[in-house]
Amino acid sequence: MKKTTPWLWPEKRWRAIVNRVRAGKALRPKQWPGGARCAVALSFDSDHETNELREAGESIGRLSQGQYGSRQGVPRILKLLAQHGVKATFFVPAVTARLYPEEQKRVVAEGHEVGIHGWIHERNSVLPKKAERELQMRSADVLEKITRVRPVGIRTPSWDFSPNTLAITKEMGLLYDSSLMADVDCYELLMDGRPTGVVELPVEWIRDDAVYFNMNRFAALRPYTPPEGVFDIFRRELDAAHLEGGIFQVTMHPHVIGYRSRLWIVDALIRHAKSKGKVWFATHAEVARYALENAAS
Ligand SMILES: [Zn+2]
Numbered sequence: 001m002k003k004t005t006p007w008l009w010p011e012k013r014w015r016a017i018v019n020r021v022r023a024g025k026a027l028r029p030k031q032w033p034g035g036a037r038c039a040v041a042l043s044f045d046s047d048h049e050t051n052e053l054r055e056a057g058e059s060i061g062r063l064s065q066g067q068y069g070s071r072q073g074v075p076r077i078l079k080l081l082a083q084h085g086v087k088a089t090f091f092v093p094a095v096t097a098r099l100y101p102e103e104q105k106r107v108v109a110e111g112h113e114v115g116i117h118g119w120i121h122e123r124n125s126v127l128p129k130k131a132e133r134e135l136q137m138r139s140a141d142v143l144e145k146i147t148r149v150r151p152v153g154i155r156t157p158s159w160d161f162s163p164n165t166l167a168i169t170k171e172m173g174l175l176y177d178s179s180l181m182a183d184v185d186c187y188e189l190l191m192d193g194r195p196t197g198v199v200e201l202p203v204e205w206i207r208d209d210a211v212y213f214n215m216n217r218f219a220a221l222r223p224y225t226p227p228e229g230v231f232d233i234f235r236r237e238l239d240a241a242h243l244e245g246g247i248f249q250v251t252m253h254p255h256v257i258g259y260r261s262r263l264w265i266v267d268a269l270i271r272h273a274k275s276k277g278k279v280w281f282a283t284h285a286e287v288a289r290y291a292l293e294n295a296a297s
């Protein structure tokens with residue numbers, strides 16, 4: 001741990017840290033396509049075995065949980081989305097894509113989006129710039145080679161940025177990032193105070209299934225929220241987004257949500273959104289592009 005004395009920092013220093021990456025111009029359209037009041041952006045992070053590999057783990061038990069994500073989770077999710085005729089976004093580490101190329105091809109063939117999610121779910125925030133840049137670019141190439149679609153968006157593994165991440169994302173010409181939390185609506189990312197043209201489609205841990213369901217076998221404390229409780233939180237987020245004319249964005253994981261006792265949450269959310277009416281189900285890329293091009297000034 002670095003020895004630091006932040007209370008002694010001059011203003012210039014703390015301002016520079018805060019300004020590295022910040023929320024800039026709000027990108028909130030007056031309305032969504034077709035006069036919709038609310039954009040619904042469902043996302044699934046297909047981490048699968050990289051959940052174990054990212055920490056250099058080799059536990060066969062935990063790897064099998066990761067395999068469930070591809071073997072059972074994704075097919076169940078795709079079936080549900082097809083039944084409802086709803087599109088979603090899957091953020092896929094390159095190693096997952098290499099382990100399961102057919103899965104990624106199917107996801108794209110069924111009309112969904114595949115976005116960048118690191119190489120092996122590495123902690124990008126501690127990587128040297130050269131390694132981070134090379135991995136981020138190589139990940140995009142791997143996804144493109146498998147799906148034949150060039151990804152336009154990134155969700156960084158574990159939702160953090162190094163001081164270099166945004167510069168790399170900008171250099172790659174990506175449309176959007178979906179890893180930060182400064183708003184409920186889309187916004188333009190600023191780098192050292194300057195606009196980058198990169199759209200942020202914000203996430204929040206509140207709207208992430210793993211937060212409520214993950215279990216650590218060897219920890220005494222096992223925070224656990226009943227599926228009904230998780231649905232209630234997500235539904236309230238959706239209801240308020242609908243009321244405000246905003247975005248309901250949610251992050252789920254095939255190896256977390258794709259179980260018999262939990263997948264109903266996704267089903268119930270989609271049904272609930274449809275019953276409210278005037279909702280636009282869209283991929284993250286579609287939401288980001290629309291927000292960018294139709295932001296109310
Ligand atoms: Zn992930």
